[in-house]
Amino acid sequence: MIHRSRAAAFVATALLVAGSASAQTQPVISLTPANPMHWDIAAQVGWLAARTSDSGVYGNDAYNVGLGGLSVGRYLTPHLKAEVQAAIHGQGRLYREEYLPNAVPPFRASEHRIRTATAGAGLFYQFFDNQWFHPYLGGGVEMLREEERVLTIGGRLGPSAPTATGVSYAGRPFVATGFKLYVTERAFVRAGVQGSFSSRDTTHVAWTLAVGADL
Amino acid sequence: MKSIAILTMIATLMASTALARQVPQPDVWRTFAQQIDVGTRIIIRLHGGERVAATLIHADAESMLVQPRTRVAVPAQRVPYGRITSIERDHGRGVGVGKAVAIGVGSGVGAFFGIMLILMAALD
Numbered sequence: 001m002i003h004r005s006r007a008a009a010f011v012a013t014a015l016l017v018a019g020s021a022s023a024q025t026q027p028v029i030s031l032t033p034a035n036p037m038h039w040d041i042a043a044q045v046g047w048l049a050a051r052t053s054d055s056g057v058y059g060n061d062a063y064n065v066g067l068g069g070l071s072v073g074r075y076l077t078p079h080l081k082a083e084v085q086a087a088i089h090g091q092g093r094l095y096r097e098e099y100l101p102n103a104v105p106p107f108r109a110s111e112h113r114i115r116t117a118t119a120g121a122g123l124f125y126q127f128f129d130n131q132w133f134h135p136y137l138g139g140g141v142e143m144l145r146e147e148e149r150v151l152t153i154g155g156r157l158g159p160s161a162p163t164a165t166g167v168s169y170a171g172r173p174f175v176a177t178g179f180k181l182y183v184t185e186r187a188f189v190r191a192g193v194q195g196s197f198s199s200r201d202t203t204h205v206a207w208t209l210a211v212g213a214d215l
Numbered sequence: 216m217k218s219i220a221i222l223t224m225i226a227t228l229m230a231s232t233a234l235a236r237q238v239p240q241p242d243v244w245r246t247f248a249q250q251i252d253v254g255t256r257i258i259i260r261l262h263g264g265e266r267v268a269a270t271l272i273h274a275d276a277e278s279m280l281v282q283p284r285t286r287v288a289v290p291a292q293r294v295p296y297g298r299i300t301s302i303e304r305d306h307g308r309g310v311g312v313g314k315a316v317a318i319g320v321g322s323g324v325g326a327f328f329g330i331m332l333i334l335m336a337a338l339d
Contacts, residue, residue, distance in 0.1 A: 028298045029259070029267045033287040130285040185287050191326075 031129035032078050040073035040081060042190055042212025048089050049205045050116070058099075063092030063114065067206060079126050083138070086119040087206070109153040116204075117145045118196075120174060132182045139175045142196060144204075146170070172196050172203070186214045241296035248274035248302065256284070256305040261298050268305055 044067075051062045069087030076082055094112040122140020150164045178192020190210040196203055251257065251271055259267050259281065269281035278293045 027265060028261050028263070028294055029265065029269070029281070029283055029292050031267070031283055031285050031289055033285075033289050036287075130287055130289065132286050182286055 033130065036075070036078060037186065037214035038075055039215040040071075040075065040083070040212060041215060042071050042073075042188075042210040044069050044071065044087070044190070044208045044210035046206055046208035048116075048207075050089075050092060050114070051203055052094065052112075052114070059096030060094055063094055065090030065092045067208070069118075069208070071210070071212070073124065078129060081124045081126060081138075082121070083124055083140075084119070084121045085142075086117070088117045089115065091115045111151045111153065113149040113151070115147045118142045118204075122174065122176070124176070126180070134180045134182075135178070136180065136192075137175075137177050139173065141171055142174050144170045144172060144196070170198070172198055178208075188212055188214070240299070244279075244296045244299045244302055245274070245276065248279045248296070251302075251304070257281070258303050258305045259294060260300040260302075261294075262300055263298075 046067045046069075047064065048067045049062065049064050067087050067089045069085060071083055071085035073081040073083035092114045094114065096110050096112060098108045098110070100106050100108055120140055120142025122138050122142075124136050124138030126134045126136045128134050145167065146169075147165065147167045150166075152164075174194055174196040176192055176194035178190060180188045180190045182188045188211070190208075190212060192208050192210075194206045194208065196205075248271065251274070253271055253273065255271050257269055257271055259269060261267070267281075268284045270284060271279060272282055272291055273280040278295045280291055280293050282291045283289050
């Protein structure tokens with residue numbers, strides 16, 4: 001009961017403080033248009049640097065591909081925007097070599113062809129009011145679909161093994177920053193960088209350039 | 216006792232002199248605003264810390280009417296002199312919106328692809 005009353009008091013205080021702050025921060029000059037835009041829609045291209053977490057004994061574990069995507073955002077306030085985004089990435093190739101102590105030959109080489117796609121949602125904070133240039137910061141979560149085809153190369157003494165294909169899904173957080181530069185009242189160019197994290201390391205860094213509009 | 220009285224008088228005189236030198240801020244900005252030509256670009260700083268670029272439309276005894284310079288047009292607004300920390304002319308230095316946009320887009324796109332090329336070269 002005591003906890004409940006304390007919680008109620010806390011909520012009431014928070015509401016009062018918020019209300020008071022809101023009343024105090026009523027601007028003398030409002031820069032918000034009478035009919036503000038509610039939507040932000042953009043198409044983007046870019047470049048993805050990806051690092052896989054399960055590299056073989058030898059070989060490379062990073063690849064770089066192009067990407068394309070779409071994003072749709074809804075302004076919750078003049079500064080805060082909720083956004084959903086989706087992107088597809090080009091096919092990356094990795095070459096790996098595994099050491100097999102009891103096999104002849106003792107090495108097995110493989111080519112990994114990786115194609116990924118992401119879909120995510122996040123919140124973005126946009127600085128400045130109704131200006132031509134707006135830096136932003138954001139973060140959220142995204143779902144990664146990864147399709148990996150493995151072509152095992154037999155080496156000198158054997159033929160290539162059949163290709164194995166696997167599809168995996170993973171959810172992970174991302175952070176993003178960049179800027180929007182308006183070229184007209186509504187149309188903008190947006191440049192940004194977005195990093196996605198796994199539990200082990202940064203796995204994807206995407207540099208993007210988008211064109212879009214506020215609607 | 217006599218010395219205390221003298222000190223008190225001196226202190227009172229000094230305080231009143233100091234007060235007399237302080238001109239109330241609203242009066243300063245009223246005088247200033249009324250001497251600026253209509254249509255002049257100005258930068259207004261308010262007590263809350265806001266900084267607004269605007270164009271002066273009209274200045275009267277109580278407030279001035281300004282048009283904020285924004286991307287999407289907003290209505291002209293009255294600003295009471297009592298809320299103003301400072302007003303200064305915005306000389307603009309000759310860079311218009313179009314030029315600023317072109318410079319911004321050019322440098323942004325250039326930087327973007329420059330960084331991409333550097334990273335590609337570094338990772339290969």
